[in-house]
Amino acid sequence: MEVGIVSYGAYVPRYRITPQEIGRVWGSDGEAMSKSLLINSKSVPAPDEDVITISTEAARNMMRRVPEVDPKDIGALYVGSESHPYAVKPSGTIVAEAIGCSPNMTVADYEFACKAGTAAIQTCMGLVGSCMVKYGVAIGADTSQGAPGDPLEYSASAGGASFLIGSKDIIAVINHTSSFTTDTPDFWRREGQDYPSHGGRFTGEPAYFKHVTSAAKLVLKRTNSAPADYQYAVFHQPNGKFPQRVAKMLGFTDKQIEVGLLTPQIGNTYSGAVPLGLSAILDVAQPGERVFVVAYGSGAGADGFDITITDNITRFNRSAAPLVSHYIEDKKVIDYATYAKFRGKIRVKEEVA
Amino acid sequence: MREVAIIGIGGTKFGELWDMSLRDLGIQAGLAAVADAKLAAEDIDALYVGNMSAGRFIEQEHVAALIADYSGLARDNIPATRIEAAGASGGLAFREGYLAVASGMHDIVVVGGAEKMTDVGDVLAAEIQSTAADQQWEVVFGATLASLFAMIARRHMYEFGTTREQIAQVAVKNHKHGALNPNAQYQREIDLSTVLNASPVAEPLGVFDCAPLSDGAAAVVLCSMDRARSYTSKPIRIAASAQASDTLALHSRTTVTSFKATQVAAQRAFRQAGRRPEQVQLAEVHDNFTIAEILAIEDLGFFPKGQGGKATMDGETALGGKVAVNTSGGLKARGFPFGATGVAQLVELVEQLRGEAGKRQVPDATLGLAQNAGGTGATVVVSLLEVA
């Protein structure tokens, strides 16, 4: 049975802060940081936004594009994130209520650093492929935080995308998925801690590059494909540089990754990163085109996908919801003080009765 | 129904009364009213207390019994009842007391209104004020009472061309009146630019468009008319007291530039008294926000709808104008202890009708009106008092 993407929807908060502004506050060279990370600005959620609102907005955009789909036919919904608003209590139940697909369904929240969203896609593929559900919803979204002054603060941003996985009227067939997973503590956040910690350059070679290239090679081998067979490729993008380098290592061109590379404009949206990049590709892709996808999650693992766009995309109503490019362009740049206030980095007084 | 008169009045100063508790306030106003009526404690048949939110302001409910107790009435075991209708609590308590005497159930009733507001911070006090609006469908979404009146103001400006200056003039006029009232919280005149340039609270309304947070109490003694003259040579007749309700949430109404409850209560009151709006010489209206006074003077029938701003600017509602509105200074300048306000309005009317209002006296006043509203006008009480 063919399983794939029936619809998708994206959302990125509109506030932005620049590396230059962050550097100004911490006495660092923001310009140099911007160049070395290849990040011109990062998205910042409003104080009333979180993974639940971002996921809901993305999921509603997804549903707007397929009004013919009855939400009650959705049998599973997973929200992948490392910044769920609750440590205990699922984000997904609220999203499910908000798109009208509860109660006869299963919901769970996923966490696998930046690849929780693609893990959710794989789960939905299994449920749909085994006919356990008609449709599954897989969401990757984050409002990730870097500790003030930490290099992570230049990149950690917010956004998300939602995918309706099914077997009927598919706009993009997922031909294959393979994952590569080891125990590699390159980045983590302990229970009760506000900000994540990381192993510095340890996050590079033995973590990101090893896992992304390994998963990529597994997909290429198992689908008997070569990089040149794909019109588009999207890799996890903790900064602008890593995906460029990994693409080169694997034999993909800058052109192939251009459409799906959003980090230079919006920063690292963590679990939202590859889902948003894939959404940007689905915004423009044509029938028959192939998409190569590798997500990476610290800890560590990589999920690879081989995707082919179907003829259904020509009948698919992309314009029923905002394209990723709309969210990239609809922005409001804020200063560090506003950013600090929005992100709860300022201790406020408690109301005295 | 028997005719009912007011035979005694009393009140505290309104303002930040740091050394006074709610019970102190209630007793001071109550005893003054009882003394004014030359009553003995054993003459009192019942007590009604208007209070909006003692539970939140001072964490004390059951305040009618409390005030009866500290007024020395507990040993007489009289019925003591607390009435709540947000900002209209006082006016409503008065109406309940009036009905109790008019029905023949009681002969002499004390009606008090009291609120102790400064025991909490300003932010919390404003939050308590907003409980008069719909918590679930207005306040949870970020609306404050000021913001709801701001949207009324915006709509009044949009529909009738009312200007920001006309709205601001309400505060200027009420401060001018307040300067003549020794019991007012603010006895200081202000000019238009002060109102217009004040910090914004909810645009277009600023700090000087909002009534202040106040402590205070007021009380009146009601008596059947047939016995009134045995206590006073100047009984003031309650010509009418009418009440109306509307939707709790402002957005559930077809218009927000009129308070239907004010219109209906006024119609009922004028019908009961056999009077017309043109006959009213002075009125105490519920100006918790400046725009509210403009709505009130239109809805009461003093001016055509949409003309309230102009009338205010033209001085028609000032002392010496067509109808003297808020000679006490109103909620804006006299102060706004929620539950006390509706009763304090009546105290002002009685002083005027007795000819005891000093520098702010309306000459030859014989008919006065009080309009007391809760929240955004979901409860309104309109009462008419006249010289007996």
Next chain:
Amino acid sequence: MATARFWRENPSRYNLKAVRCNNCGRVFFPPRGVCSVCHRKSIGKMECLNLKGEGEVFSFTVVHEAPSQFEILKPYMVVMVKMDEGVMLTSQLINSDPKDVKIGMRVKATLRRLGEDGPSGVIYYGYKFRPIEG
């Protein structure tokens, strides 16, 4: 605990669940059991629907003095919105500069955080409005 008090309103907070009186056609939000115009004639004729979420600004304000829960949003806009189904709602307007807002402007509902029961309490979500692009 205010948890249940908020929770039971979620269908209207999340999805604008309303009710229509099939005797007169009026829509009420939040749902109520009896039409306030038709009274007993509406009994058994009240039908649930979800508002589509679009409408126009009826009035608006910019709040500068806010309850402590909303301190971080200050100044924020509050609007009354006449929904296309005819019923009016109050909430915040986001993604707008006050100087661009006008009575009659088209807006659409979106889901945002409304508040929380303190840092360890339940988070409340519900509709806010944003301008409709174009």
